[in-house]
Amino acid sequence: MTTTATHLRTIATLWTDLRDALATPTTPAGFGIGLRGYLATLEEHDLEEARALRALERDPAQIGQRPVPINLHIHDTLHAVEAALIDTADRIARDNQRTPVQPLRPHSGFYATAKEARIAAEDRARRARLAAADAIHPQRWRFTGRRTGPYAALWLCARVHGITWPGRALTEQQHQHVASVAAGALLRMETALDLADQRRELTAQHPCQCGGTIEVYGGAGAAPVARCKGCGALWTERGIIASRGAVAAA
Template sequence: MNTTPTTAQQLQTIARLWPDLTDALGDRTQHAWPPQELKGYLNALDRADSVEAAALRALERSPDQLGTRPVPISLRVHDTMRAVEAALLDTADRIARSVQRAPQQPPAPARAATASTRAERLVWEDRARRIEAARRDACDPRRWQPQHGRTAIRAALWLSGRAAGASGPFRPLSDVEEQHLARVAAGALARVEAVLDLADTRRELTAEHACQCGGTIEVYGGAGARPVARCKGCGAIWSEGGVIAA
C-alpha cells in the first residue's frame, strides 16, 4: 500500500505545523544538522555554532535594532519560515492567475425607474439577482485574494484545495501545474520538518571530518531519534556518549 502523502496532504501538514514553527522561533537552542552533541569529528561544528551565537548576541545588543529590548530569535527557524512563506505565496499568486475564473460582471448601471407593469418588475428583479450573484461571486471565500490574508497557512490551505481538485471558481490544474505544485509542497515540507527535527535525516560529513581509517562519516537521526555517527569504512559508531563500537 502506498503511504506517500499526496501534495494536498503535504500542504495541510505545513499549515498544521506552522504554529510549531512560530513557537520554535524564540528557541535558540536548536542547532543545524548534524547535531552538535556528537564529539570528536563534530568539534568544528561546535565552533561554528559558537561563532553564530556570538554574532546573535552582538545583534541583540545592537542599537540599530528596533525597540529597547529586542527579543532573541532562532535565525534558522526565521529563515525557514521566510523562505517557505515566500514560496507558498508566490505559488498561490501564480496558480490563481492561471486557474481562477474572473468574477462575474454585474449588469451595466441603469437609471432608476418605477416598474409599472409585471414585465418591468420581472426585469428589475432579474437585474437585482444578477447584481447579487456578481457580488457573491467576487467575494467567494474560496477565491485566492492576493490583497487579503497573505499568510503561509492560508496559502498552504488554498493550494491544498487546488491540489485536491476542490470545487470553486477554478479550472483543474494542468499536469505541468500539478508537478510544479508537488515540487513546491515537498520542498517546503522538507524544510519545515528539518527545522523542527521531525524527519529522518542523514548527512555525510566532509573529508575534513573523516574517520582515522580514512572512511567517510555519516550522521543520522532526527524524528525523535538520538543522533548517531557511523564510519562507512571501518564501521565504527559514535553516539552522544562516545564510541559505541569500533
Template sequence: MNDTRTTTQQLQQIARLWPDLHDALGDRTQHAWPPPQLRDYIAGLDRRDAEQAEYDRWQASALRALERSPEQLGVRPVPISLRVHDTMRTVEAALLDTADRLARAVQRPPQQPPAPARAAAAPTRAERLVWKDRARRIEAARRDACDPRRWQPQHDRTAIRAALWLSGRAAGAGGPFRPLSEAEEQHLARVAAGALARIESTLDLAENRRELTAEHPCPCGGTIEVYGGAGARPVARCKGCGALWSEGGVIAA
C-alpha cells in the same frame, strides 16, 4: 525516506505545523542536521536531487519577488532562532508565490455585474421583471467576487491560508477554478514536499538517512551512512567495517 503522503496531505500538515514553528522561534537551540560534530563526514554530500534544487530556486525567486520583511511574521521577543525564522520566511514566500501564480492561471475571473443604469419607474410587470433580474445579477456578481474559496492576493497573506488554499487545488475541490494541469500538479507537489521537508527538519520531526559521496569514504574504504533525527541521536556508520561515530566521537571501530 520517501514521503508517501499526497500533496493535499503535505499541505495540510504544513498548516498544522505552522504554529509549532511560531513557538520554536524563541528557542535558540540549534538542531542542525547533520550535527556539527558529524559535518566533516558529509562535507561532500550531494544533499539535493533535481527536484529539491528546483524547489530551492523557486524559493529564492519568491523571496526576491516578495521582499517580505521579518515583521510580517509577527512581534516576537528577541533573540530568536534564526534557523526557524529563515525556514518560516522561505516557506511562506514560496507558498504565497505559488498561490499567486496558480490563482492567476486557474481561478475564474469574477462575474461582471450589469452596466450601471439610471433608476426608472417600472409600471408594467415586464419592466419589473427586468429590474428584478438586474438586481439578481448584481447580487450574484457580488457573491462571486467575495466567494471565500477564492484566493484573494491582497487579503490574508499567511502561510496557513496559502497552504490550505493550495491543498484545495491539489484535491480538486469545487469552486471558481479549473482543474490543475499535469505540469501544475507536479510543480505544486514539488513545492509542497520541499516546504514540508524543510519544516520537519527544522522541528526535528523527520528521520534522516544519507550516504556520503565517494570522495569521503571511511579509512577502510567503505561508504559512510549518516542517520538519525525524529528524536533519535544522529550516528554515522561505515557500511564496510561497521565503525560507528556519534556526536561525541567514535563509538566503535
C-alpha cells in the same frame, strides 16, 4: 493526488510548531537535540575559530557580538516555505481563477411598460446578489489580505481535491508543480524541526582520528549516530561505543 493533499495538510498542521520554534535561539548542546543540533554544534565550533581570528583584526572600541534573539534557521525556513506556497497559489489563481461577476450597469433609457421595468429591476437585483456572493466566495484566492503559509497550503489542498471554486480545475502540469512544491516544503519543515530522516557527511575539518570521513545520521525521532566510514568507529550521545581497536578485533 492523495499524497500531495496529505503533504499540504501536514504543512498547515506543522506551522504552529515551526512558529513556536522561531522564538528559541539556536543554542545547540550536541547530540541531545537531534542531528541538526549536532551538526550546528560543529559548525558553531568552526565559527568560533573564525571569530577568534577575526577578533585580532577588530578595533577594541567596536560593539561586541550579541546573541541572536530568534532561530535564524527556523526564520529562513518559514520565509522560504511561505513564499513558495503563496507564489504557487498566485500563479494558479492568475491562470485559472475567473474574474468576479460584475453587477449590471444602471439602465439609462426608458421602458415601454411597467412590466419591462419590473423585470429589468429584478434582473439587476439578482445580478447584484450574484456579484456580491462571488466577490466573497470562500474559495476565491485573494492577492491582498490573508496571505499566509498555512492558508495557502489549505487552499492548494482544496484545488488538488477538486473542490468547487470560481475557476478551472488544475491541469496535469499544475498538479505536478503543486506536488513538487508541497513535497519540498514539507521536507524543509521536517528537517528544520529535526523530524526528517537525515544522513550527512562531515566536512574535511572534522575527520576521524584515523583520517576517515565521519558520517552522521538520525532524525525522525531517532537519536543521532556518527560513524567513521574508514575504521568503523561509532559514536552516540553517550560517547564512543565502538573504537577502532574493537572494530579491528572484530
